[in-house]
Amino acid sequence: MAEVSIDLNMVRVSNEDFLKKAADCAPQLKETLVRPVEIVDIRETDGVYPEVLHRDSVDNMQNYHMKKGDKLCLDFGDHQVGYVTLKLASVGSPQDAPAFFKLKFGEIAKEMTEKSEEYDGWISRGWIQEEWFHIDVLPATLVLPRRYAFRYLEIETIDTSMKWQLVVEDVVCRSVSSVSLDDVKPVETEDEMVKKLDRVSLRTLKNCMQDVFEDGPKRDRRLWLGDLRLQALANYETFKNYDLVKRCLYLFAGQTKDNGQVSACLFTEPEVIADDTFLLDYSMFFGAALYDYYQASGDMETLKDLSKCAYRQMEVAAEQFNEKHILKDQEGFWGFIDWTEGLDKQCGVQGVYIYCAKRVQKIAEVLGDAAEAEKMSEEIRLKTEAAWKYLYDEKAGLFVSGKERQINYANQVWMILAEVADVKTCGEILDRVIAMKPEKGMVSPYMNHHFVEALLLTGKKGQAMDYMKYYWGGMIGHGADTFWELYNPENPAESPYGSSIVNSYCHAWSCTPTYLLRKYF
Amino acid sequence: MAEVSIDLNMVRVSNEDFLKKAADCAPQLKETLVRPVEIVDIRETDGVYPEVLHRDSVDNMQNYHMKKGDKLCLDFGDHQVGYVTLKLASVGSPQDAPAFFKLKFGEIAKEMTEKSEEYDGWISRGWIQEEWFHIDVLPATLVLPRRYAFRYLEIETIDTSMKWQLVVEDVVCRSVSSVSLDDVKPVETEDEMVKKLDRVSLRTLKNCMQDVFEDGPKRDRRLWLGDLRLQALANYETFKNYDLVKRCLYLFAGQTKDNGQVSACLFTEPEVIADDTFLLDYSMFFGAALYDYYQASGDMETLKDLSKCAYRQMEVAAEQFNEKHILKDQEGFWGFIDWTEGLDKQCGVQGVYIYCAKRVQKIAEVLGDAAEAEKMSEEIRLKTEAAWKYLYDEKAGLFVSGKERQINYANQVWMILAEVADVKTCGEILDRVIAMKPEKGMVSPYMNHHFVEALLLTGKKGQAMDYMKYYWGGMIGHGADTFWELYNPENPAESPYGSSIVNSYCHAWSCTPTYLLRKYF
Structure with a gap:
């Protein structure tokens, strides 16, 4: 099911002061040169995930004289986000035709066996990380201009000629991030799985921390508010890069719809532009994320600057409630909550409203803004009462959502x-x-994170740990170096996009075990 | 049938003095900016050649909002050799995915309808002029680094996203050549077909005259001796760029096999390197081409410098004759003559030997080198007598070739x-x-040219003109802007490579009508 918002009539309003403050916090990316560690063979299996077999030492790479149809798959040992350069040469007779080859990058081995030409999902095939090149004159140094997120790189020689072969002399990735793993101590534990949960979380978060907090370095490579909130929480417990959060908050407040609503996501290139996608829960999270930031950083100036924007999100959301203080039925892609097909979001977003109102009330209290605090307090009371009255099924003892009174x-x-x-x-x-x-x-x-937080909030610490090991540990069991955008233990190949080849396998909203472990355990 | 020579043990010998003289004659390329003239539709027909239909004015290009699968075919009005730059933008919502598109260049309309993924010939698929691009941030100016030979450029949008479309705002080709058509007057005639033969020849020659005389700007883009000889002849009657011929002669003599044989072709990038392809007729043509050059330019210094190399080619060829002065049977790709499948080349190359010996004799005479002149004279006598004795079939009244006494x-x-x-x-x-x-x-x-020269040499001027109109005129009838590498009027789709998609449609050795018209009529 395509979930897309388009509003070509959207009027954008910029706050140049805020955008300048965002620009002032732009990070200097740290760079590390990484080379492949092994030549591998990736083979399909009967199961969902292929197997990765050792083929050769990477020291022997130059011995592969690649002719028409030959492939070479390089394993970089861990998930990388960066810029790749290849040194290529020819062997045999003089190069009497252009070298024609394809590069394919994959975050996980599964992507390497999926056929991009068969992809027919509803998001762009352009996200599949593959390139075709013709090189007229070898030897050559091919500096790829685009950034890739990957562990595996396959070089497929589409054609050379009968007279010469292609040799890959060297491949290097200039990996980038605004933070370094060296700056964070691992969690102290003897539990190997907990160590792994922490390590994979950290790498996920680090690789998403670029010029902004990206949702995923493979896709969409941009700033989403829902992702930002969770990344920021994990960041406060680990890298403590407050400026990057500050930058992102100022970006969201720096360009909004003309009614003041912050967009669900925004672009920073070719210039800052708020997307025409508005998700009610995401907009409200602006206030929650701002309050989290203040709590972590103590940055009163930013809290003051951006408080009005946080207040405004609650007002915009408030317009979506009926006279019974229940969220009205909405159509289209209006809120997020989770990718679950057919999920009714009314009750969930009502919960988010109350959740965010409580944080915005706290902002108002810190700033001594009694009227706003009182207003939030009243909103919390009304929406909470309405939830119990209209959205709670006494018989089931559970909250229900929408006309069908869906329990989820x-x-x-x-x-x-x-x-x-x-x-x-x-x-x-x-x-x-x-x-x-x-x-x-x-x-x-993302949803599973909130489930674990609910477990922790209700004192079910053991259950929370077990669930983290089951859920995020499940990805590790399938070989994850970074945590994935999507993971359904009961259907590992699931994708909301029509094919898992466009799934992101290093995704911001999945990095939270490191936060949960450090905050609650 | 694959016709390839590989000699990995070939020892190359360079003459640095000659290579320096070649470098000193390198041309400064002339550049012209060319824009498309029309948006066209190219449709397959029942026949060999597709039809090219007007679709829209190129002024409306920006109105095409290209989404997944959309194509835009631009007609540049005539054959171009150059570097293309595209100005691209997006319309609709913000660009939320990379633009993914394919460019395909074609010298003639037929290439645009041929499917490159189905190509399975014996020369490299890398010659097909197609590229795939991902552009992460629009608007963007895409400066293609490679040179293309084309009249048509198709832009195929493989994917954008549901939220935005791709717009081609501008496309420009920086066309290059070492000569300009403005410097040559058309042949004086009232005959429209003769005017066309001349015009198309000139464009063919011009577009092959780059840093060296290339055989074809699409493929192989390099200096072949057989092509050079004919290009040079046409050049003397038209552009009169003597330095470019001089450069190429010095290049061939500048690097040879250790026995002194000049290669059939050579590469100038990444450095000058003689190919390991040796064709006996091509090597011998070095002397013929040198003598032609001297006759046209009067450049005695070059004649002196390179005469030894010309002599040496005849000596190397002489080793291939048996005691009856008949060329020995050879195996593999040893001589060229023509691409005709199954052609026996023994007699043809014996003819080339005599032809070249006569020119080398003249070189020796000009240089006052009596011994060499005498040696050539004797060779001519012996090889001519042997040809009549062993290669002439009295009954047929025709020369025959090889064991099978093939008549061709x-x-x-x-x-x-x-x-x-x-x-x-x-x-x-x-x-x-x-x-x-x-x-x-x-x-x-190439072979057809020599056939017409034979007609002219035997006084059959009318027949020669009729044949030029039939043969080269046939290509014009099929819409040629430049003359093709291959053309069989009885099988227009013929290719020696397994598919006509890799044929070159602007090919040096096809440019000779302008020479024949100007020299003989």
């Missing part, structure tokens, strides 16, 4: 994170939904 | 061009072979 995880999780009841009541609701195992499950690590 | 055009044409008999006798031989229409026909314009 998201309803319960967001009402619990919004703290609409005491810990005991919330804990019982969570127990019931877990026992029920509703048909509308959780697909994204 | 090439035998007769080269013996006539070698002037092994008086004009009348030669004319009768030519009449007989034309009447007989041997199974082994003539495929390349």
